[in-house]
Amino acid sequence: MSRWYNKTNSSMKTQNQRITLITKKQFEMVDITQQVRETVKAAHIQSGQVLIYNPHTTAAIRINHNESLLMQDMMKALYRLVPVDISYSHDLFEVRQQVSVNERSNGHAHVKAFLLGSSESLIIDQGEIVLGAKQSIFFVDLDGGRPRDYYISVIGEKA
Amino acid sequence: MSRWYNKTNSSMKTQNQRITLITKKQFEMVDITQQVRETVKAAHIQSGQVLIYNPHTTAAIRINHNESLLMQDMMKALYRLVPVDISYSHDLFEVRQQVSVNERSNGHAHVKAFLLGSSESLIIDQGEIVLGAKQSIFFVDLDGGRPRDYYISVIGEKA
Amino acid sequence: MSRWYNKTNSSMKTQNQRITLITKKQFEMVDITQQVRETVKAAHIQSGQVLIYNPHTTAAIRINHNESLLMQDMMKALYRLVPVDISYSHDLFEVRQQVSVNERSNGHAHVKAFLLGSSESLIIDQGEIVLGAKQSIFFVDLDGGRPRDYYISVIGEKA
Numbered sequence: 441m442s443r444w445y446n447k448t449n450s451s452m453k454t455q456n457q458r459i460t461l462i463t464k465k466q467f468e469m470v471d472i473t474q475q476v477r478e479t480v481k482a483a484h485i486q487s488g489q490v491l492i493y494n495p496h497t498t499a500a501i502r503i504n505h506n507e508s509l510l511m512q513d514m515m516k517a518l519y520r521l522v523p524v525d526i527s528y529s530h531d532l533f534e535v536r537q538q539v540s541v542n543e544r545s546n547g548h549a550h551v552k553a554f555l556l557g558s559s560e561s562l563i564i565d566q567g568e569i570v571l572g573a574k575q576s577i578f579f580v581d582l583d584g585g586r587p588r589d590y591y592i593s594v595i596g597e598k599a
Numbered sequence: 600m601s602r603w604y605n606k607t608n609s610s611m612k613t614q615n616q617r618i619t620l621i622t623k624k625q626f627e628m629v630d631i632t633q634q635v636r637e638t639v640k641a642a643h644i645q646s647g648q649v650l651i652y653n654p655h656t657t658a659a660i661r662i663n664h665n666e667s668l669l670m671q672d673m674m675k676a677l678y679r680l681v682p683v684d685i686s687y688s689h690d691l692f693e694v695r696q697q698v699s700v701n702e703r704s705n706g707h708a709h710v711k712a713f714l715l716g717s718s719e720s721l722i723i724d725q726g727e728i729v730l731g732a733k734q735s736i737f738f739v740d741l742d743g744g745r746p747r748d749y750y751i752s753v754i755g756e757k758a
Numbered sequence: 759m760s761r762w763y764n765k766t767n768s769s770m771k772t773q774n775q776r777i778t779l780i781t782k783k784q785f786e787m788v789d790i791t792q793q794v795r796e797t798v799k800a801a802h803i804q805s806g807q808v809l810i811y812n813p814h815t816t817a818a819i820r821i822n823h824n825e826s827l828l829m830q831d832m833m834k835a836l837y838r839l840v841p842v843d844i845s846y847s848h849d850l851f852e853v854r855q856q857v858s859v860n861e862r863s864n865g866h867a868h869v870k871a872f873l874l875g876s877s878e879s880l881i882i883d884q885g886e887i888v889l890g891a892k893q894s895i896f897f898v899d900l901d902g903g904r905p906r907d908y909y910i911s912v913i914g915e916k917a
Binding site: 452453454455456489491493494495496497521522528529530532535536537538547550551553554555557558559561591593595 | 611646647648661662663664666667668669671672673676680714715716719720721722724729730731732733734754755756
């Protein structure tokens with residue numbers, strides 16, 4: 441029923457990295473699994489956890505299956521639950537305070553990001569991230585077509 | 600494309616804190632960013648992670664933009680997706696077991712909390728939490744008008 | 759307003775465990791609180807964090823109230839928001855690539871998992887997980903009726 445992976449007693453370390461990417465579409469799921477794998481390997485952590493953090497208010501981090509038709513389904517569900525063609529108070533620039541000149545009408549994207557969440561954490565075991573056979577890690581842009589970044593923060597026992 | 604923040608080799612520590620607040624409305628987003636900043640500073644952690652944890656079943660932790668019109672949009676979306684005026688079995692006190700005398704009809708709030716999630720984690724780098732320019736951390740009360748609390752748990756390398 | 763729990767200075771460790779379970783229904787919330795408690799106790803961590811991680815793309819980890827009528831409400835909300843009887847591109851096996859012979863029509867379950875998220879983290883304090891009075895931890899199967907597993911990853915200061 442259960443299996444212990446390791447019970448080492450070594451010293452600990454942390455490492456934080458910022459990654460930059462560019463999205464091209466309003467809704468875009470960028471598979472960042474390979475980047476996370478490489479960062480974790482370069483950190484030489486044997487056992488611990490890795491936090492993937494999105495610093496934007498119209499994007500999210502999610503883990504699911506990288507299958508192109510399924511990504512359409514996720515997009516359709518989000519647009520059905522949080523439509524772009526209804527009224528968002530956030531987009532009433534006439535009454536809102538602190539509006540920039542290049543402000544986007546992206547109330548819908550904030551709400552989608554609010555539903556999805558800003559981070560996901562994964563386990564590091566034997567120097568590798570633990571991922572299910574069909575899992576990929578995604579940076580999910582909900583108001584894309586611009587440069588974006590995200591962070592990878594590793595904490596654990598040194599190899 | 601990427602930047603390493605720090606590769607220190609110092610010793611680690613953890614620190615947990617409970618914070619209490621009072622909400623006044625059924626739906627209320629309380630900006631707790633300043634409290635999280637102060638707790639992380641007081642912990643003297645140079646690099647690591649901070650977990651914000653909500654111990655209630657009708658509240659959530661979320662990170663997004665603190666803009667008053669947008670907070671209306673989030674509220675409207677949640678009430679549209681999980682309406683208060685449909686039937687929730689949780690509120691059938693006649694058939695439910697273990698009902699307190701002061702029980703609230705809050706099935707809708709449990710479901711909203713279930714969709715949103717109980718925690719968010721952030722990165723600590725150079726002694727500060729890493730937040731995007733427009734990000735604030737919120738305690739989201741979905742059945743408010745009462746005292747609430749949440750926890751801040753810091754783990755990382757000592758300054 | 760706030761209370762410090764502990765400020766120890768002991769050495770740190772990590773521990774990862776995989777747990778297996780079997781679900782019987784399409785939608786099933788399995789209460790895993792007791793298993794998490796036992797794993798944390800066996801790890802002899804005084805203060806730190808525990809990450810509960812789901813490696814499947816049609817399941818999720820959530821924390822809420824273990825009340826049987828409420829679990830119906832959660833199920834009904836998910837099926838209302840992400841119906842099984844609309845079209846999902848993921849289920850168009852005629853056009854999709856990489857389809858197994860025993861493939862399930864589970865586009866809806868992927869979308870539900872995408873909305874809910876793959877992990878939750880909790881705080882360990884004084885050797886125990888910090889849980890609200892009404893909180894239980896759930897493995898949420900959205901395409902069940904088969905063996906599943908999840909991971910518990912503990913990190914913190916040794917007792």
